[in-house]
Amino acid sequence: MADADPAALHEFRAEQAKPNTLRKKLLGGIAGAVLLIGAGYGGWYALVGSHHIGTDNAYVGADTASVTPMIAAQVLNVRVADTQAVRKGDILVQLDDSDARIALAQAEADMATARRQYGQATATSAALASQVEARGADITSARAQLDAAQAAYEKARLDLTRRQKLAPNGAVSGDELSSAVNAFASARANLELARAAIAQASSTRGAASGQLAANNALISGTTASTAPEVLAAQARVAQAKLELERTLIRAPIDGVITRRNVQIGQRVAPGTPLMLIVPVGQLYVDANFKEGQLTRVKIGQPVTLTSDLYGGDVEYHGRVVGLSGGTGSSFALIPAQNATGNWIKVVQRLPVRVALDPRELQAHPLRVGLSMDAEIDVSAN
Template sequence: MADNNTTVQAAADQGDSKLSLDKQDATQNTASEPDEQNKSNRKRWLRSLAILLIVIAIIYGIWYFLVGSRHASTDNAYTNAESAQVMALVSGPVAQVFVSDTQQVQKGDLLVRLNPDDQKISLAKAEADFAAAERKFGQTSASSDALSQAIVAQQANVEQAEANYLSAQSTYHRAETDYNRRRSLVESGAVSRDEMTAISNALEKARAALLQSHAAVDQAHAAKEEAIGNFEANQALIKNTTVSTNPQVRAAKAALDQARLDNSRLEIRAPMAGVVTQRQVQVGQRVNVGTPIATIVPIEQIYVDANFKETQLGKVKVGQTATVKSDLYGGDVVYHGHVVGFSGGTGSAFSLIPAQNATGNWIKVVQRLPVRIALDPKELRAHPLRVGLSMEADIDLSSKN
């Protein structure tokens, strides 16, 4: 009986042990099912991510082949313009100022007026000098006739002096002959000594008259040469000229024209249409030639200087179309333009202290070259820009140049 109980007890214990093992196996199977699920989900997610990346790479490759490789873009771009610096061209005090900073002006608008008193005096003096030059030319022309007559008169004096010289020469020869003939008779007593003295005095007198007449001839010739010189000097001032082509008259006329020009420059006007900036004069201030008055910025002629990397410029050509966006208006406003040229050098090449690359610690840095882009004037009028604004530029490399 005891053995039976023992057997029953062993069977029961064996049954309980088997039941416990079954429960443990069930628990392990239940725990492994989520792990398998997580691994499956992770693999699925990784597979999806890989597919997505491949799709993105394919899309980017297609975009770059069709679009990206045909465009060069940069956000390192700024607006600029060929501003006009207005300067005073004559000296004088400022009488009136008609503009202020930020004011829009048109070409020819009056900016500043200078006091005219100084220029009026200069103009009056130039007019007087011009009139005096014309009168002097007329006087010189009239003097030529008088000097010509003076030459004729001096020629007559020369002829008269030469005739007097011939007469004095004849008188001297006659006196000399009488003297020689009577001197041989003095010893014989045929001619008295008193008579001989008189004849000797007559000879000396004739010699003196001859010398005097000879000097008169030389003087007459000198006077004639002087008259000829005066005539030629006078003719040199007016020869082959008229009152309008005479050098002195033309010089005086040029001075008069300069005075009139300076008088017209008392009113300083805008050389172009644009916006007034940096006005530097006030009423009462005295300005000299070259004094800055103001700067005119032509906002309808603004262009863009886009600083592209040198690696982007291989296919950029003059004439290619470009689109530009401004930080001022955002992406809603797009400007259209075209490439008009390239700068002669990079920014670092023209900096105050150029880069010294010939050193041992040199590091290569990609340089940027300014590219000028002209904008559509109609779009500029619709959405005005100012100098120095930040821009984003994109050049269509596939466009015809």
């Protein structure tokens, strides 16, 4: 090597140093890129990322309406099928209305009877009032008869007294005295009869007055439309009409039929679940966020969502409307019993209710149970 050309040796060493230089440049470039990416991510997180929290554990939900009958009857017709869209008020199921129609006819007959009975009570009051007046006239007549009997009695008494005084002198015959005694007895009997007639007439008038008062108490302050019996009959008619209307089961809300489990000919009882109606225009999302993400979540904050059904090209916009009262595991059928020695900590998730924009739902319909990605802007108040 001592005899080697210095120029060649220098050139050899330069060639050996080139890979090290390239490696250093490459490592320096990678380090710079990493620093640049880290700085960019740090800036993005500080300006944007720290103000948003997201989860892919979110699902579409809805407050479904359960369709149940209010009366017991046989199913005559089912007008809808699963997946069919219905509007509020549409007829879903028709029940046999024979019993309901008979009950309505009976109630209407009872109401007619109640109205007639009220009319009879009114007429009875008029008749009783006439009887009271007639008994008053009877009392007046009986009093006149009493006056006549009293006068006859006094006359007979005087005649008898006068003849009894003359009898010892022989001025009055025995037959005449006997006639006077008989006349006096007859007058006294007629007087007692007249007094009894007054008492009887007074009693009869009192009975008629009592009947009139009792009858007036039933109809006083009422009319043919406000009498209690008529009102009760009207209530039975209204109830019968309601039962008849309930033979047609209608949709309580707009939505889509699901879980229809009623068939023609089936006899249903009140409260039997017939089907469900899902209000696809009033859906919401339950987004399950980790407990550490909820520090700054507040009601009213905007939420951006995407669905696995449409992908990222379709965005939904909603707002936080509430946070659940407990985690999903706490309301499970068999809740976790961590107090029994379960020392493994599991990050819990809390459902956050997000209301969706109905106009966006109409443009891109969703269904209950579909998966969603949700991102909350926690910087908004």
